[in-house]
Amino acid sequence: MVDRIYIARHGYRLNWDTTSWKSVTGLPRDPPLAAFGVTQAEELAVYFTSLPEDERPTAIFSSPYYRCLQTSTPVSKALGIPIYVEHGLSEWYSPVAPGSGLHPRPGSATHLQTFFPHIDPTWQSIYYPSRKGEDVDAVHDRVGQCVKALVEDLQTREPEKPHRVLLVSHAATIIALVRELVGDRELKLRPGCCSLSKLERKKDAGGVLGGYEAKLLADGSHMEGGSTRDWGFEDIVIADGKVVNDQGQPGSEGEVDDPVGLQVREHDVSSRM
Template identity: 25%
Template sequence: MGATELVLVRHGESMGNVAAAAAHAAGAEVIQVGARDADVPLSPTGVTQAEAFGRWLAAVPADETPQSVWCSPYVRAVQTAQTALATAGLELPFRIDERLRDRELGVLDLLTTLGVERRFPEEAVRRRWLGKFYHRPPGGESWADMALRLRSLLRDLDDDEDGRRVLVVAHDALILTVRYVCERMGEADVLGIAATTSVANASVTRLARPSGTGAWTLMSFNEADHVRASGAPVTSHPGDSDVLPVHPA
């Protein structure tokens, strides 16, 4: 037996998201954040989005409310979870796990697409050739690497959360990779989603399996109506655009 429901939530908009958007708009090579990735906080919009998710949580029927929280250690995710729980008036067991951290980009960290092309042109070619799932930047991770750590995490989650509903607060790539593992997808399946859909900040994705065993069923994906209803903008801030492998003719 194991967990019966996963409520997957991407953190609210971060100051890193804002800085990345500004760098791309300005044609810059480097994203100016001023903090290591793990320490980047929410933007004011991100706080509003986290509060909107908290109101969503408060409105969930008691027999559907998450019974515990597993959270990325990154500040933006912890802030999202804590803000939402405070807004909802919920006190739940709260666990931080480093395996829920965002994808590590190694030498490409803080570089825009233009920055990668100019500073690491051979790596840009390799990224296009391999596609997002298997490309591992020097010192960083591929999506396949994330899947390995998530398989380990999900085994522990099942052991500790038998028969329970779990809220998982993490990052956009993590949410898609959890879907990849739980729904037993292939590379083409998950990259097809990534190529057409950006996971919105503070959006909700739900996976369920009432028996607590076997494959999961997707109940909802990337729902952000609660953010719209709050009057906050729905933001997504997708990552690099090199999703599918591109092989020269």
């Protein structure tokens, strides 16, 4: 049973301090953490080690972006638990402008393990967002399908084992995650860097979506500097009632947008590790 879900945003990004940064993985739009962000990630790990053992995460599911895997690593080391790469937790990009190509996509778990040895590559991503981008409703749909399948997967394989998972992701994705899990797409939330939300399963929950209640929302009290650089959907730029288009990655115009969407059939969630 997945009775508790922790959700953390990545730490403070290097590209917020300087334009002179290099992608470690070679992927465009994939900045590492700044030194301050690394400290935030370490503070997150200290917080989790301060909890009783039966309250600590038992596994980490992370977005494949470098900054999220960097944030996950101190927790993985401190608790001795694996990092599973889940593309369904990826960054949110608004729809690409026509003719501008596709958004970048990080590599596989096996590829990323060369940078982060604590990754367990046996997990197969449940969901892949379209490289064509998403509108606001679509990112909620994506996240809802992903987390529902992920929780059902864990509960199907090990129904008697208590699972407490940590999801490490990005601001927009986190807001959508919390909203889907508590069943309220209008919930106001502004997660800051390395802020933490804690959700617990309702005793009378009939399903995953709407089956959790928030015990902690975008909290930064575990960090000396508190929560920083918060973001919410109210910050997006709207034109004609829709989020404005983004530019695709130059040179990607001929690439194929595949795989896309849910990678498991409904109720077919066995043996993905």
